[in-house]
Each structure stands twice: as structure tokens, then as C-alpha cells.
Amino acid sequence: MDVLIVGAGAMGTWFGGAVDGRVAFADVDRDAAAAAADAVGGAVADLEGGATYDVVCLAVPMTHVTDAIADQADRAERAIVDVSGVMEPALEAMERHAPTAERASLHPLFAPERAPGTIAVVRDRAGPTTDDLLAGLETRGNALLETTAGEHDEAMETVQAATHAAVLSFALAAESVPDGFETPIYEELRRLARQVTGGTPRVYADIQATFDGADAVADAAAEIAAADTDGLESLYREAAANWHGGPDDRRGDRE
Template sequence: MDVLIVGAGEMGRWFGDAIATESSVAFTDVDAAAAEVAAEAVDGRAVSLETDERFEAVCLAVPMTAVEAAIEAHAHKSRTATLDVSGVMEPALEAMAAHAPDRERVSLHPLFAPERAPGSIAVVRDEPGPVSANILETLRERGNEMIETTATEHDEAMESVQAAAHTAVLSFALAAETVPEGFETPIYEGLRELAEQVTDGTPRVYADIQGAFDGADDVAAAAARIAEADPAEFESLYRDARDRWHAGDRE
């Protein structure tokens, strides 16, 4: 199977490496040199963004903000299947339906940074078929767990899993101070480790997530309520949080 990967960033390179044992991989990117490097790493090849060549499958591995335009520009290069690993599903699948209506259509979201692979991958099989099924099976054989979902369920979950979680951690990173050695509590230490992990990433990726998904405003509003609460209201908010996260303990 020959696969074109549009986007030679971290996620595109992860996808290419994950399927290279079963597929012939080509890369294209606005940065031609990056496409060459990515292709060399998997014994593949680089092609021009303007190529008129067609492939069994095309995978869009571009930022969330660019996925709709990328699908419009490149979906026609697929003979059979169009996929994406952008991380936002409803806009991607709507664009695939518009520009690749007669192709297999699958949206994937690896729920991990490429260097932490393998892991869980959210999957929506909008228009399944044998080519995309073969790619998914290859990813599963590489040790990944495929989480079947819907575009709506996924995108709503990302409001908490990504937008709210990142906002909370980055807010701590901006507000808290480092403390003398030995003063750390388990909670502080855990948040410090999360802050170090999040701030070791790519700022644009986190900015794209905040632009794509709601969630940050809810965190800001909750923090404001906590900051302004008197002792009685604080206890009430604490109990609300406990009830939300420990409901199963009482069942």
C-alpha cells in the first residue's frame, strides 16, 4: 500500500514510522527539507506539495487550524482512503465528507506525545473500508489501543482532557513559585512535574488546542470562585468537587 503523509512534523513522522513496515510512505510538507528528513527516516520518499500523483491513502498530519484547508488541497490525491491525525475530529470529518465523499474516511487522535508511543488512539470510522482497516490494524499491532468513538464525543471530551487540563496546569506554572528543597508537598510535587511536562512541548500546539476546544473559561471561572469564596462557600465548593470525583466511592 502506498500512503502520502501531508505534514512532516512530530505526528506525521510518528504515523510514518508506525505504518512503514506495511506500507510505502511518501511525505510532503510546506518545508521540503523536513519532508526529505522524514522520508529518509522510514526509507520513504518526499514529493512536492503540488504533485498530481495519487496514493492508496492520504493522511493529513497538520495542525488543527490547517486541517480543513489541507483536506481540501490534498484529499483528491487519495485513490481509496483519507485519514487525519490532527486531533480535532468534527471539522476534519466534515471536510473529508465534502472533498472526499467517495473515499474511506477515518479520523485518528493519538492521545499521547509521539515520544511516548505506543498508547491509546481515539478512532472515528466515518466511512470504513479495507484500506483504512489495514492501517488501523497495523497501528494496533504496534502496541496501540484503538478507542472507538464518535466525532462529537471526542471533541466534547477534549474540552476537559486537553483545554481545561492544560489551562489548569499552565495557570499553576504561571502563578506558583519554586520553593526551597524539602518544602514540597505531594500535591505541589505532582503539579510541578505536570508543569515541567507541559512546558516542555511546542507552544503552538497548545495554542491550537485552546483555539479548537472550549474549557479554559470554565477553569478560570472556577479559580475565581475559589479565590473569592469565604470559608463556608469554600467548603461547599470543596464538597462539590469531592462529589464529582468520588461519586463511585459511595456506590
């Protein structure tokens, strides 16, 4: 299986090392393509070349995936897939520009350095090529989470957009405290803040630009800040009900 990977960042490099086949990388930064190829034993391809491949994988930022599909779809002989992280727009573009090809959207729910892990998968137009590709990913220890594009993108509003907004808000609002004052909850938030802020800013910006979720976090924070004691207790019980499956009045535990 010959695979063209368009995008030689961390996720494209991961895909090149995880897929069974001969891989080539094309990127606007040819040096990045060469580095990815060296990392996984692949080759470098021209971004605007005419060579075709069994599979074309778009591993570009989610804000650019539809344009990349339009530009590269005719290079796919059998299948076209993406690992951009947004599914509905990507699959709509694949259907429009590669109507006869096998089509799948994959979202590894982990950073490449933490592979293997769970991969959300939509088999939009399944076939033997994408089946073999996905089976190879499973063989490498990844778990495939079959879903729909709508279910995935709606989930990402909470899993990514709202979660990142909450952690980044804490990272911006928190002030340093003397050693010894840490609580378990603070330490966990501090760990998350360090993890998130150790990533790539553009990736987090693209997530916020693509998925709703941050506004809900801002609204909840404003509601908490404005609440009086009774209001805050009510909000606390509402939050507890969301996570514990029903009304959660814990006042008796503290009395």
C-alpha cells in the same frame, strides 16, 4: 499500500513509522519532509504535486486541517485519514471533498515519543483500506478506542483544553520555594508543569483555539479565590462529589 503524509512534524513522522506501507512526506518545509523521510525510510513528495496515493493522511495542525483536506483530498485513490486531533471539522471536510473515499479520523492520545498507546478512532466511511491501516496500528501495540466525532471533541474540552489551562495557570502562578518544602501534591503539579512547558507552544495554542474549556477553569479559579471559608468548603465538597461519586463531607476526618 502507498501513503502520502501531509505534514512532517512529530505526529506525521510517527504515523509514517507506524503504518504498514510505502510512505512519502509532503510539507511546506521540504527539509522537514526530507528529515521525516530519512527517519522512517520514506520518500519526499511535492506538496502541490499531482501524484495520487492509496491513502492520504493529513498530519497538520488542527487549525489548518480543513484547508489541507480541501487541497489534498483529490490525491487519495482509496482512503483519506487525519491525525490532527480535532474530528468533527476534519470529517465534515473529508465528506465534502472526498465523498467516495474511505474516511477515518485518528487521534493518538499520546506524544509520539511515548508510543504505542491509545488511539481514538472514528471510522466515518469504513472499508478494507482503512481496516488494514488500523489493524497495522494495533499490531504495533496501539489500542484503538472507537468513538464518535462529537464524543471525542467534547471530551477534548476537558482532556486537553481545561487540563492544559489548569497546568499552565499553575506554571505561571507558582513561585519558587526553598528545598524541603515540597508536598506530594506540589511535586506532582511541578512535574506536570515541567512536562507541559517542555512541549511545543503552537500545539497548546491550537488546542485552546479549537476547544472550549479554559474559561471554565478560569471561572472556577475566580470562584475559589472569592469564596469565604464556608463557600470554599462548599466548593471543595462539590469538587469531591465530581470525583468520588457523591457528597463528600470530610470534616469529621479532621476533627
